[in-house]
């Protein structure tokens with residue numbers, strides 16, 4: 001993989017990876033009316049961020065919608081599995097692998113909802129929303145609640161975590177939480193420092209999600225091929241806390257970025273947490289950049 005900025009890499013992910021294979025979507029029902037949807041790339045590479053849906057008697061809500069290049073596949077997947085128009089699309093954050101089909105769903109009548117900072121970021125990069133028609137039309141600050149027949153979906157903003165416009169969704173009636181990219185289950189997470197994310201904010205966001213979960217909660221991560229849970233989320237948080245402390249100790253000793261990388265402070269986690277987009281070296285560089293910002 002060429003070494004380019006992580007933010008631009010992620011935003012370009014659909015273009016860069018879509019050519020390697022065909023992306024299709026599959027959904028699993030984690031609770032009556034609540035689905036987790038995962039993109040599958042026929043070539044085994046990057047497919048999409050995970051997304052989900054809440055379907056009640058009168059409403060269909062999408063939580064994120066995949067990437068622009070596969071918007072037609074996404075729209076037909078929803079029409080096959082749900083068979084009704086989408087009323088609301090909630091974007092958990094501004095990255096194009098979660099917002100790329102906004103315009104397609106808006107065109108079909110959906111109202112796109114997001115944190116107000118997410119909207120500002122999409123205004124700077126309308127392509128991430130599948131075009132200007134995909135810009136959110138309803139925004140919120142700390143959060144907003146959707147009352148969907150017998151299901152209440154609480155949308156909660158967390159500041160400066162994966163980006164500066166993140167939110168996650170709690171469906172207490174079903175004991176399900178849509179975490180968006182506040183969890184990369186069992187993988188080193190991408191923390192978008194250029195998009196307003198911070199390591200400490202990311203850790204705090206995971207703790208907030210954990211505080212609203214119990215051992216039976218289905219936590220649906222933004223990346224990861226199945227639903228996760230409280231124990232796994234806590235393990236992911238513990239890795240971040242420990243890894244960040246290890247890098248901080250080396251920074252405090254005055255080591256340069258490359259010297260910190262050479263010391264391999266995340267070695268103990270690499271086997272479990274490395275994946276093709278973020279490996280231990282990239283995670284170390286993210287920690288280093290976060291710790292030395294403004295220096």
Ligand SMILES: [Zn+2]
Nearest residue numbers: 093095162181
């Ligand atoms: Zn993301």
